[in-house]
Amino acid sequence: MTVLQKPWLLVGLTTLISGVLLAPSQAVAVPAPLFEPIIDDIQQQLPQGANLRLPAYLPDSPIDLFPHFVSNHKGFWVNIGIEPNCKIPSCSIGAVGVLPETYSWPPQADTVKTVSLISITPDLDGYHLMWGEGDQKSHNILWQQDGQIYGVGALDFAATAEDLVAIARSMVREQPISSANQL
Numbered sequence: 001m002t003v004l005q006k007p008w009l010l011v012g013l014t015t016l017i018s019g020v021l022l023a024p025s026q027a028v029a030v031p032a033p034l035f036e037p038i039i040d041d042i043q044q045q046l047p048q049g050a051n052l053r054l055p056a057y058l059p060d061s062p063i064d065l066f067p068h069f070v071s072n073h074k075g076f077w078v079n080i081g082i083e084p085n086c087k088i089p090s091c092s093i094g095a096v097g098v099l100p101e102t103y104s105w106p107p108q109a110d111t112v113k114t115v116s117l118i119s120i121t122p123d124l125d126g127y128h129l130m131w132g133e134g135d136q137k138s139h140n141i142l143w144q145q146d147g148q149i150y151g152v153g154a155l156d157f158a159a160t161a162e163d164l165v166a167i168a169r170s171m172v173r174e175q176p177i178s179s180a181n182q183l
Helices: 007-022 033-045 161-173
Strands: 066-072 075-081 092-099 113-121 124-131 138-145 148-155
Touching (some): 148 161
Antiparallel strands (some): 066 075, 113 124, 124 138, 138 148
């Protein structure tokens, strides 16, 4: 039996192959499992009318990581810490979030940090910021999306600049989490 002898099989295979080839190349992702326990907290604590995108991708970590959501006059973000309920910088190795509206855009280099333009996706540019030394050296990737300034950052030993770009790419594609307190 050949496919040509069974027209219904040919139609079925053609439909299946067409569906695979013509399917959208970017499926809607879900945030990385690390963030699942705090999604409800984020929705409740986000400022009214605000959105936050969380990454679907995080590099593998040899240690357990813990998320903690923060919202204040400096913006809103999720600290990624090495201890549960990490609320201070000494136990945080990275963060993802949104900077306040008062943050100057585009970011400028100065005596403390270097800034370079990068491509996050073919349609979206951002900036790579680097500052600090030794154990305190950190990288940040910033970009504008949805009228907000998004960022992902980590200490140098926790993630490379390439890791952060991959995290940013996954955030760009994510559906934003909205405040439960919409206008």
